[in-house]
Amino acid sequence: MIDHNTLGYLTFTFMTLSMLSGAMILVGKRKRVWINLHAVLSVITYLLMFATIWLVR
Template structure:
């Protein structure tokens, strides 16, 4: 069973990966499409995971 502690840690890790990929896009000289797509997918998954965590905790 997935509890809210596991989802919280997973959300925290996903947020860190999303911020890291955003920083890499910002700092890179050449904007790579793959990095932007990965960042967008990570951001969407993170927001879905955050919503799921909030719904479970309530």
């Protein structure tokens, strides 16, 4: 089982990638690709946050 520290770092990493992909929607040329990537990263981030909170709780 993954400990809460590792889940926290993974969540922080995916949150950073989600913010970057959100910014690329505005400045990038291939908007549809960035929108899809942003949606996938956001769902993964949400699941990791839920797992981290559930584990710590």
